[in-house]
Amino acid sequence: MTKVAAVMLAMAVVFPIIGQDQASAYSWTRNLQEGSNGADVKELQIRVAGWAADSASRTFVEVDGIFGAGTKAAVKRFQSAYGLTADGIVGPATQAKLNSLEAGDGSTQNxxxxxxxxxxxxxxxxxxxxxxxxxxxxxxxxxxxxxxxxxxxxxxxxxxxxxxxxxxxxxxxxxxxxxxxxxxxxxxxxxxxxxxxxxxxxxxxxxxxxxxxxxxxxxxxxxxxxxxxxxxxxxx
Known part of the structure; x- marks a missing residue:
């Protein structure tokens, strides 16, 4: 191994290359469900805001960090649309799907x-x-x-x-x-x-x-x- 190659390998170990998906993935640290509250609930509400209703309805998902009935209903619609178990509980599978809609610069997939x-x-x-x-x-x-x-x-x-x-x-x-x-x-x-x-x-x-x-x-x-x-x- 050349000296240059050795240095590059050492740098890769100390500073691992992070892929776009890894860099952008939101760090969900717990399951979320009705009754949860906090900054992670607020981020969840932002991401399921487009699932506010089943039909034309003057309603939106309140981005307040409080996991209430409206947030749960939006989560269930999101889960159903993406082929997940529509139980309103934001566990690993739902979190992974939410993160799949991210892009590395903070925008979204599409x-x-x-x-x-x-x-x-x-x-x-x-x-x-x-x-x-x-x-x-x-x-x-x-x-x-x-x-x-x-x-x-x-x-x-x-x-x-x-x-x-x-x-x-x-x-x-x-x-x-x-x-x-x-x-x-x-x-x-x-x-x-x-x-x-x-x-x-x-x-x-x-x-x-x-x-x-x-x-x-x-x-x-x-x-x-x-x-x-x-x-x-x-x-x-």
């Missing part, structure tokens, strides 16, 4: 942060909240969109517009308090699905703002956030 960047090249900057808040809001929305994708037979979701800076929103003709400027809204298209069909899926996936346009569907989570429309359901 969505990239760049898909939601402002159209004027500002990334997540220049909105009505800071870039870090926008990124976290987008991450939460991704999990809802993963549910929409799954409910549509794993049909890819095209994001026409995600976050918008104030300037980008003005250029797009957006309303003054557009939820796009907070990173909690997206205009989406699914191949083979009409805007109305997409809206019907979104209405059972925890989205409180659902607007049907001629060529796309707008979805947002306005009722959950204190951005001027908290508690409001807008399903015209």
């Amino acid at each position: 969505f990239n942060f760049s898909e939601f960047y402002s159209g004027d090249g500002k990334g997540f900057n220049g909105g009505k909240v800071g870039a870090a808040t926008v990124k976290e809001n987008v991450r939460r929305m991704m999990y809802k969109l993963e549910a929409v994708r799954k409910k549509a037979g794993n049909t890819p979701v095209q994001v026409n517009s995600g976050f918008r800076s104030l300037q980008d929103n003005a250029a797009a003709g957006g309303v003054a308090n557009s939820q796009h400027m907070y990173g909690i809204a997206a205009d989406i298209v699914l191949g083979g699905y009409s805007p109305t069909s997409i809206a019907n899926i979104a209405k059972r996936s925890g989205f409180s703002g659902v607007i049907i346009y001629s060529t796309f569907t707008h979805v947002d989570s306005c009722a959950e956030y204190p951005y001027g429309m908290q508690g409001t359901w807008y399903w015209p």
Whole structure:
């Protein structure tokens, strides 16, 4: 073994190479069930938020860290959709499935942060909240969109517009308090699905703002956030 090879081997032992899945996997340290509470319950709620209802329903999964009846029902829907035992208990099998939807950079399996960047090249900057808040809001929305994708037979979701800076929103003709400027809204298209069909899926996936346009569907989570429309359901 050459000296260089020996050094490289030593470095690999001290600093093991971590795969993307290993780096991103959330560290579940216990089984979760109704009555549990804590930061891990909050993360669970973010990940099952798209399974809020069986049919069009003005309800969403409260991200409060308290595992109540609503969270349990969402977990059971998630489990059923992915072929798991639908018992509402978040054990190793459910945790593994939840982690399989992650990506190494904190996004999700089927969505990239760049898909939601402002159209004027500002990334997540220049909105009505800071870039870090926008990124976290987008991450939460991704999990809802993963549910929409799954409910549509794993049909890819095209994001026409995600976050918008104030300037980008003005250029797009957006309303003054557009939820796009907070990173909690997206205009989406699914191949083979009409805007109305997409809206019907979104209405059972925890989205409180659902607007049907001629060529796309707008979805947002306005009722959950204190951005001027908290508690409001807008399903015209």
